[in-house]
Amino acid sequence: MDAHDHAEIDRHVKAALFVFGALLVLTGFTVGAYYLKLPTHLAIALALLIASVKGSLVAAWFMHLLSERKLIYWALILTAVLFVPLLLIPTLGALDAVRLN
């Protein structure tokens, strides 16, 4: 391994430590937002927004998705395409049942 690779690894480690700090701060925001006792819809939206940002940080830096090969992106796009209906169809079905009642 040459000096260039070592420098690359050091940059990666530095970014990971920065992301670690951001994740801790965002965890503080998540808990802090709970104690604000916001209206339910706003609380759900805010909590999911913060969780999504945290999840994106983990995926992008810790899981190296920022600089991954195309094949991985395609596999994940296919997963996302299947994941959305998986999440929505049962929920829409339940809402339908609520309306019928």
Next chain:
Amino acid sequence: MEIPYTVSPRPDTGLTNGKIAIWLFLASEVMLFGALFATYVMLRVGATEWPAGATYLNIPLAALNTVVLISSSVTMVLAWASLAKNDFGRFRLFMGITILCGFGFLFIKYLEYSEKFHHGYLPSTNTFLAIYFTLTGIHGLHVIGGMVVNGWFWGPGSGLWKRDPTHFTNRVENAGLFWHLVDLVWIFLFPILYLL
């Protein structure tokens, strides 16, 4: 028979076979937890009443567990980076800390579960507790699975480092991808179950 392309990437994909395999496995894990999250949403939307998580759950302990798991993700990155820089001693240190964080997470979870059982809160008590125990139980099993793999690389499986360091580094990277997914799932479980 040896599995091909575990060290150098396949020319057509630009990836090692192990890397493709772990990402396909992670995709299946996304679908598993996606189905469980969909179940949670469906149960919650269909319920006439839904208790606030704090009614049954301990928010400070869960917040602490979030910090423990996030910390373990960073030490996992540091373990892989140590191997990439040919420093096996630091790898063992950081991988050891990652495994200890896993034990820490499970111990805190044990405290939480004990508190609930002590109060007679069981999966059969109500729908909220049923989905809580299902989601956190399956997540906990993933933590244990990750610890077993990490423990293997920390101890008996580390002999590969002497024979084929690049192969070992690639394996640890793949184990790390699984560990980060476990962290990622918890990042969503924490607010959904405890705070909403």
